[in-house]
Amino acid sequence: MLTSLRRQINFKDLFPTPWSFVIFISYMGLFINQGLLVTGSKTSSHSYNYNTIVVVLLTEVVKFVTALVIYRQTHSFNQMRRDITENQTGKFAFQKRVFIYYKRNKRKLLFLYFIPSALYCLYNNLAFINLSSYDPTTYFLLLQFRVVVTGVIFQILFNKRLTRIQWLSLLLLTSGCIIKQFEHSSSLPVSKVSLTNSTLSHTPEPTVQKSSLINIHLIWILVQVFCSCFAGVYNEYLLKSDRTTQVDVMLQNSFMYFDSILCNLMLLMFFDQQQPYLSITEKFSNTLRLITSGKENLIFFIILNNAAVGIVTSLFLKSMTSILKTFASALELLFTSILAWILFSIPVSIYTFLAIFIVSFAVYLYSINPVVNQPKTTTTNNEINLVLNKSNITLSTEDMHSKLGYEQGKRVVV
Known part of the structure; x- marks a missing residue:
């Protein structure tokens, strides 16, 4: 272990291409913006004046259109239609023999992506729920429970065993994030959340301390952690597996975003308690009216920011691993704390400082021995x-x- 610690940081394994570092920084910045923007759009009663499911759905529409536009930059319309429908013909026996595997698996992609799409649908809606109950720093802190879960799922899906240093870095990162939970002095106003809380129907409730061990908000955080871990690693598995490496990454994104649009539509039709008596058309028109009227300017930036998050995340997973993605998420906590101190005068306590030190050391440990999982x-x-x-x-x-x-x-x- 000591020998490994003396090795220099292998930036080539951490960031395989020159754009990898740019994607890494963009990924962190966009997620930090997400927490700050959503928090800024809350009301004094810790609820939202807009339908959050509609916002998530509009975000997926923007992602879908963006992915198709990027795909069309390098592919003709006929090629796009052929890639989607797979209406290829050929009389050569060996041509049929070569491409039969490729054709069958691309047809299945639209259905395979329903799994991560449904999980991301739940994750994105839970983000609004949890950010209505927690400040951005606490929210990102609690999400760090996904570190160990991601490591376990990573081993199972990719049949790779993490080294002792990698496990030590994961455990240190988790410990550094949990340390901030010892700061129990402040209280957090929360709201009562129903089981159908993907719609954010809130009723004010007396403040409770963040030190509460079991509450509905912690349960929603844990559900979001599971969705993030499994969807992220499963999406990486699809992006890097043999069955998908011949399929353009933006076409794969289009499949996933289309599936996610369907999932959010079902959520909006059957589980929306925020505006249960309005039709889907009325829900969309109300949200668009808020955006165009300027009453909720942040909605527009939330949609654009979250759409950029989706595109950058797919590029992130294509060239790097979910483990490195998890460390990027941990660094979000540190920078969010600093920005919260600058923008909202929230002091950086000794717990936050200690967490920053431990997490930074964990990042160093990982950087000298990263998990490399290039496409096969x-x-x-x-x-x-x-x-x-x-x-x-x-x-x-x-x-x-x-x-x-x-x-x-x-x-x-x-």
Whole structure:
């Protein structure tokens, strides 16, 4: 362990590409903005003047449109339609043999992404619920319980065993975040939350201390932790697995955002208690009216910020790991505390200072021995190479599609 500690930080493993560090910083900044913006949109009674499910749904629509626009920058409309419908034809037996695996799995992606989409739908709505009950610093603090959960799920899905240093860094990070819970002197006003609280129907309740061990707000935090851990690692599994590496990441995002739109629509139709007597059209029109009238300017920025969070998160998971994502989330806690001190004059206590020190040391431990999980060499490419070698064909995989379509039967012999 001491030998490992003496090694220099391997930034190449931490940030595989030059853009990785930019994505890392953007990821942290956007999530910090999320907590501050949502908190700023609360009323004095710790509720919201707008329908939060509609805001989450509009965010998913913006994500979906953005992903399609980015995808269209490098793909034609016909190629996009072919990628979605997979209406490819071909008479060559070996062409059918090569692409059958690729075609079948892409068709399944729309359904596979329903799992992370449903979890992210719940996570995004719970974010509004929990931020209505906690200040941003406490909210990000409690979310750090996902550190150990993420490590366990990471091992199960990717069949990778974390080293002692990696486990030590995870445990130190968790300990550093929990230390702030010893600060029991202040009280937090909360509100009574019903079981259908994805709609944020609040009733004022007397203040309770943050030291309460079991309450409905802690339960919602734990549910959000589970959604974050499982959805994040499962999404990384889809992005990096053999069945998806031939599919453009933005097309995969489009699948997930489309599924998430459906999930939020179902949530809005059947579980909305904030505006239960209004139709879906009225709920949308009311929210849009608040945005355009300028009464709730923060709604617009919340939608844009959360949409950017979704895009950046997918890029983050494509090039880095959920473990590094978790550490980025831990650093959010530190910077949120500093910003809360600057903007809202909330003092940085000895507990916060100690947590900053422990978490920073945990980040250093992880940085010298990071979990590296680059995308695998695809089965599709292996099959293509095998077929081409047997057939003595020197066509590259990049132009094989076009040559197979227009030069049927033509071969270049080595």
